Amino acid sequence: MIIGVDTGGTKTLVANFNKEGAPGQIIKFPTPKDINQYVQRVSDQIRLIADDQSIETISVAIPGVVRDGVAIWCQNLGWNNQPISQLFSEQFPMAKIIIANDANMAGLATMRRLQTVPRCGLYITLGTGVGTSLILNGDLHKSLNDCEGGHMALNYQGKATTWEEIAATRVLRELFGELSSETPAEVWEEVADRIKAGLQPLIAFVQPDVVAIGGSIGSFVPYFSHTLSGLLAESLPAAISVPKIISAPNPEEIVLYGCYDNATSQHKQN
Known part of the structure; x- marks a missing residue:
C-alpha cells in the first residue's frame, strides 16, 4: 500500500492509494505546527x-525546502532542519519514507495528467503561501527541487x-473575504493583477508552455484567467508568448496524486 500525505500550512490530508493509483479514504485535519505533534497525528x-x-511506502x-528527508525551511510552519524522514521511520520502520516539496508534487501530477505532456510546465499553488514548481517533459529534475x-x-x-x-490565498481572503462563484468581477481583476505581478517575471525567464494554478484558488481560475492572460500580454515582450493558463486537475487533492506518482517513480528507479 502507498500512503500519501499532503502537509499544508493550514491543513493536512492523508490518503491510501489502490493499485490503479486512485485514492481510497482521505482524512483531513488541521496541521499541527509542533513537529512532534505533527508526526504523531x-x-x-x-x-x-x-x-x-x-x-510499502509513505510519501x-x-x-x-527539503533535502535528504530533512525539512530545511518551512516558513509557514516555523520548521527549520527537522528530520521528517527519520521521525516517520521511527513510527514505521518497515516502510519506505519519501519526503518532497508539496508544489513539486502537485506540479508533477498536474503535468502528467494533461492530454499532452508539455515541454515545460509551470505550476503555482496559492494557499497559505505561494509555491512553485517547474516540470520538464513530465519529470521533476533534482536541480529544480528548491524553486x-x-x-x-x-x-x-x-x-x-x-x-x-500579495497573492497567497490567505492574503486574498483577508482583503476580499471568502472567494466564491459569487465574488464580484472587480475582485477577480484585482486577484489577477496580484498573480500577474509574480507570474510575469517567471514566464519571461522560463517561458513555459502551460501554467497550472492549484491550491484553494485553483478551482476559480476560469473566473480570472482571461484577465490574467490579458495583463500578461500587455507586460511581456512581444517575442514571448502568453502560455495557456489552466486550473490544476483536482486542485484540492493534486498534491496527494503527486505523492503517489513520486512513490511509483522511485519504485521503478530502484
Missing part, C-alpha cells in the same frame, strides 16, 4: 487508514514585498 491517521494492511509532501517563486522580491503598488505577501 499523521502517524495515527496513517494507521487508521491502513487498517492493519502492509504499508509525504511538505510546504518548504521558491513565492518568495521573490517584488515592488507592488509602490511597496517592497514578496509574491507570497
